[in-house]
Amino acid sequence: MRVAYQYVVLRCVPRPDREEFLNVGVVLHCQAADFLAADWSVDAGRLRALAPGIDVDQVCEALTFVDQVCSGDEGAGEAARQSLGQRFGFLKAPRSTVLQPGPVHGGVTDDPARQLERLRERLVG
Template identity: 85%
Template structure:
């Protein structure tokens, strides 16, 4: 099955153009799959910016989870189709949490592929 994914990046100080990968969002239309997997290393993030509010980064990632699940707490974005939700999550934003470019691939198991990508690209 074909899938698309974006890597979520924490960009504490955009002026320095430094970022740390903190999560992955994967969408597989043919299996009605949309999910995120993330991991935050507070020490590594604080090495980029000692003043970074790591709790806010985690809150933003939790919001991504809510959108993926279609949870009403995520507002209008969560009420859309899976494809539209992925479109919302992959759209560039000028916030501390930013999606990277869209990539794709093929898999037999989207959930397993998501875990693999998070382990390989985030740690």
Template identity: 65%
Template sequence: MSGERSPYQYVVLRCVPRVDREEFLNVGVVLYCEASRFLAVAWRVDEQRLAAAFPALDLATLCRALDFVDGVCAADERAGSAATHPIGVRFGFLKAPRSTVVQPGPVHGGLTTDPAAELARLRDLLV
């Protein structure tokens, strides 16, 4: 992109092993920029931190859920039919709450000239 700033939206992905307890740790960020046709996730699984907070958590299940999100973002077969939709619909799918080990937080927004760099910055800041 040139130096023009484009609006974007993002959600922080939370590891929520027990929805009834409403406890979570941030594990990733999904960023969507319509102007750049950009949809991607950046995630980090800190095994020690997660094990301390949620000793019974199955890390393999968490990583599979995050890999699914990556597949949706990339329109990859890993995500099945969810990957076949237009980019904006895929972001809508990812920002919708559901009762799984990975849940999105509220939608936030901003402006950027480089969505990929902004995604990396947000992951480093929030995860």
């Protein structure tokens, strides 16, 4: 059975004033399958080429926080205690941090987990 999903690409934006970014992850929400997960990969070399001196560990920590929100881990605080839809709403909301979500996109799939993997491979690398 095919189900609708929504996703956002997570971007590392080291200097928002320059409007340069590097895609580092994807968050996918599928309400019908009760699915919310993130898949990410940080290419430290590419990131440092974009922003010499960036703290790559801090970027990875921010992405780990996204994982925690998706999984409902108590370490992520109040956001992780919400419903899956509310958690996705929290993660897709724009912020003025180094890690920012892109626009929301959608599609249909018969396997949300595999679709998340495909999106990360195609959009992040």
